[in-house]
Amino acid sequence: MIKCGKLLFCGHNCDGKTCMQCTPCDKLCSFSCAHDICKLDCRDICVPCTKACTWKCPHFQCSKLCSEECDRPLCPKTCEHKLTCGHKCPGFCSEPCPVSCKDCDAANYMNCNEEIKTVTIEECGHSFGYIYIDRHMEETANDLFSKCPVCGQMLNWHPRYDKILKKKKSLTEELKENIQKLTKQSRFTFPLCDSKIVQQFSNYIGSYNTYVQIIRYIVRDTKNVQMNLFKHLLKTF
Template identity: 35%
Template sequence: MKCEEICTDILECGHECCKPCHGSFTSHPPCSAPCPRTCPARGHPCPGKCGSVCPPCMVTLERLLACGHTATLSCFQDIDEVECIKKCDKMLECGHPCKSLCYENCDSECRFYGNIQLSCGHSVTGRCTPKLSCCVPCQKQLACGHPCPDRCGQPCATQCQVMVSASSAENKSLGTLSCPHTPKIPCFLLNNTAQDLNIERSYKCTEKCSAVLLCGHKCCGDCHKCTEQGLHPSCPAACTRRLLCGHRCTAKCGQSCPPCQDKSFFRCPHTKTGAKCGEPPKICKEKCTWRCPHLKCSKKCGSACSRSICPEKCGLKLECGHKCVGICGELCICTECVKLDIKSTQEVYINIGCGCPNANEDIKKHNSTPDVRLFECPLCRQPVQFSNIYKQEYIQCFLNF
């Protein structure tokens, strides 16, 4: 029969065997009592069994590393084999902190980006690098008195390039040009006594030409180019010429005037907008609107009228308080407001739409010349848009144009 009692033999460790009786011919199993041993480093109790090999001590605690930082480590860990993962607290040569980890080698190049104070006293925003230069203009003055054109921190220029008048140059050959202007040369050449013809030729007149062109405008080209080439560039000013149609040219003064793209001046009372300038006018089929209390036209608007100028005077009192000296049924005219000296009380004055008081004979005489142009006012030269009195004359003038 198998013994059911507990073995109470004393083991080598001093504990009693607590396993079922196994007889005297069988060795005792490992002791299962709590291990009474402690870790040799800090005396922490072993968490294993008495009969088992003690495991590495896993108690965690704050340990001081060789770099001076502390880390949470297990008791058994060797601090000489631990890599510190905290940020490096060393300063680089530029004065900024190293951004590597403590166990890593310090940066060979600074990784700082921000506002950096330079040795010149100015500050810049950027990445810290030995090649970082100041972008502020140099505040120093050259020996000639002109400001240094270079940037702060760079060697100042030895030859001032500011263009100055050559009238006081010691080398008199630099002070003459083939044009009326006084040449401008770099400042450093003022005291240059070398008779160098290449230098003389290399610094040409920098003034604008300003010669009066045939059009009346001043030339805006470079003086030395106009002098050398003997030719002025095309005038870039707005064209002041009036086209034959009466509109102003929209091209540049030095260009050929292009075909007019505006609407024609010619239009009758029934037409809201004129045709394209240069196109023949359409013959209006509406009834003619030329009428007054004494006479009335019975023809179509586009045909020759069946009536003539009314022989009666208008005589209406105008808003200015003066009496109209125009013809009955036509646009009113005040000769007193425009201070017109009436030649004769029998003279017929007509307003052809522009407001100018013109004598009938003056209008006919002005528009009977062989000049190629539209029917216009003798005083303001404005093309006539519409007039019942001179309808046929200006239509024929337009067709001839």
């Protein structure tokens, strides 16, 4: 018997004991925001954070809730904070600071120099020159996940990439909702759960929203959801 191990759209690997017989992800949700870490199972729909957005600085302040898209611009000013190493932060005002500067912790700095401000990924601590990481985030904006280009750590929250990350989160929650509808008729979730198929389908039609609409139509109007969805995807490719 071959274990599944497929990468699911949530970012976890399937623990199913048989290939193509995936069930809803039962791992703990990996999502977090500036206030808290989600404590639900991954298959459950996350509860939107209703606390005020924490993204503020002396120059700008977001007036939205944490789970809503921010309404303030990026601050171009240099961060004035001092790091634990005693040196000045090399990043932007109001964005996450690294633990130490490049001179004191060069191993965690990539594609940057003293003349370029840095952007730090809090989840893993890696810092990048903002030109490099901005380009990386734009190039992967339509991927299922945003990850650190060095270690692969999933990126859930960063004020600089608020629009990209919240768009992905919203679509992930829509997929979860449709998975729940699917499992009312079939206990298996393949191929809807498979990240590779979801990504290929999205690349082909150019929109996750269109993908979700197609899934909704199929879930609503077919009896054998799993088989019909699989046949539909095969015809598409």
